[in-house]
Amino acid sequence: MATTRQLADQPEVGALAPTSLGRMRLGTTALVLPASLFLLITFVYPVGLLLLRSVSFPTWGIENYATIFQETIYLRVLANTVVISGAVTLITLLLGYPYAYLMATGSPLTQRAMAFVVLVPFWTSILVRTYAWLVLLQRRGLVNRTLEWSGLITEPLDLVHNRIGVYIGMTQVLLPFMVFPLFAVMSRIDRSHLQAASNLGAPPTQVFIRVFLPLSLPGVIAGVLLVFILSLGYYITPALLGGPRDIMIAQLIQEQIGEFGEWGIGAALATVLLIGTVLLAALLNRFIKLDRIWGGQT
C-alpha cells in the first residue's frame, strides 16, 4: 500500500493545515497494516495451505472429495455433525428464548444478575466446564448418586461418553451464544407496539404471539445461525463427553491429520466444514454484525 511510503515522505508539521488532516487519516489507515500482515502470515496462509492439500495430497485431483462423499464412515460423521449441531441449536433456542425474554423484560437488577449468570460460563475455561460435567455425569457421579438415593433409579444411568453427554455439555457451552443475540434484539423491541396491541384489547398471549414473537425473529435467526455455526466445528466437548458413535467432523479432521497423517482426507473434510461455516456466517452477518456479538457481552 502507498500509505506508508507517502507518510514517510512528508515532513512532520505541528499545526493543523488542511493537508495535515488528510495525512493524519493516511497515518491512521497505515495502522491496520501490522495486524493484517501478521494474520496473513500466521493465519490466512496456513489455512490456505491446508485447504490446498485437499486437492494436492497425496497427488493432485479430487479423489479426497470423492472418498469423503462416498465412504460410509465419512458420510456418517458428516450426518452426525449436522444432527448433533441441529439438536444443540434447538435445545439452546428452547432454553435461551425464555431466558432472554425474562432478561429483556425484567428490572435492571434482574437483567444484570441474569447477564452475569450467562457470562460466568462464557469466561470460564472450557476444560474446567467439561471436567465438571465429567464429575457430575459419570456412573458414580453426583447426578447418578442423587437419583439412586432418591429412589428414582436403581441402576446408574449412562449420562456421559454418549450422545446425552454431548448434548448436555454443548448446550451449556453454547447457550450464551444464543442468549446474546436474542437479548440484543428483544431489548430493542419498541414497548409501545406491545402497549398498543394491549390497549386494543389483545390478551397477553396474543400480544406475545402476534407482536413480540415476530419482532424477536431476527434475534432467533441470528442465534440459531451462530450456535449452529459454532456447533459444526466443535471439538473439545464432543471429544471428552461423547462416545465413539458421536464423533463429529472436527474430531475426524484431528484424527486424520494428527494421528494418521492423512492430510488429503483431513484437508478435504476441513474444506467442507469451512465452506459450510463461511456460507452460514455470511448469512448471519446480514442479521447481526458479527463483531457486535463478541463485543457486546455486557
Place this chain on the structure above:
Amino acid sequence: MNPLGVAVVPPEERASPFARFDLPRLLLVVVCVAIGIFLILPIFIVIPISFSSAKFLQFPPPGWSLQWYQAFFSSPAWMNALKTSATIAVPTTILATLLGTAAALAMIRSKFPGATLINAVIMAPLIVPLIIAACGIFAVFRIWGLIGTIGGLILAHTALAIPFVVVTVSASVRTVDQRLEQAARGLGASPLVAFRRITLPLILPGVLSGALFAFVTSLDEVIVSLFISTAQVRPLAVQMWSDVRGAIDPTIAAVSTLLFGFSLGVLLLVSLMRRPSR
C-alpha cells in the same frame, strides 16, 4: 404471556404488559432459575472436590484438606505447564493488544479501499473453526520449525487473540469524539502527543479489557496448542486436556478451581471497566 387463559387482567395492568406478576410469569422465573443453575452450578461443583481429603474422586467429600493444591504446586509437570503458559500468555497479550488496538483505530477512524477484505482477514480467527486453524498452523509450523517452541505458541495465540482485541477496542473507539483529538492537533500537539494525551486515556478501558481478553484466550486455548506443543513445551491447558482424558484425578479440580477463580476475577474486572464507557 398468559397461556393458561387466566383472563382476569384488569385494564390498568394490561396497559403495561411487562410489569405483571402472574402465574405464567412465575413459571417463567422458575424455568430461568433452573437454566441459570444448569449454567453455573456444574462449575461450582469443582470447588468442594478440590478441597476433598479423599484419595479418589468422591462426592460429597468425606473430609477437607489441601492435598490436591499441594499435589498441584509440588508437581514438576504442572508447575512447568504453569510457567510455560505464563511465558506464552504475557507476550501474546502485549503483542495482540498493540496490533489489535492499532488495527481497531484504523478500521473505525478511516475509510480505505479494500477495507472489507482487511476486515475479513482480521476477523477470520473468529469464524474459521479452531480445528482448521490448528491443522493449518501445524502444517506451516512444521515447515518453519516452530513446533514445540515458545515463539510458535506466542505467534499462534496472538493470531487467535487479535480479533478479540479489535472487537473490544473498536467498541470504545466508536464512543470517542474524534474532534477532541483534532482540537489538540489544532492547538499544536503532534499526532503522537494528541493520541497519547487525548484518545488513549479515553479508550483505555477498552484496551485493557481487550488485553484481558487476549490473556484469557491464550491461557484457555487448547486445540491449536495441542497440535503445536510437545511434551517439553506444554501449556497448562494442554496438560489439563491430557489429564482430563486420562484418570479424573482431583488435582484437576484444584487447577480448575484456581482457573475458575481467575476467570471470575477477570469477569469482574472487565465489567468494572466497561461501565464508564457505556
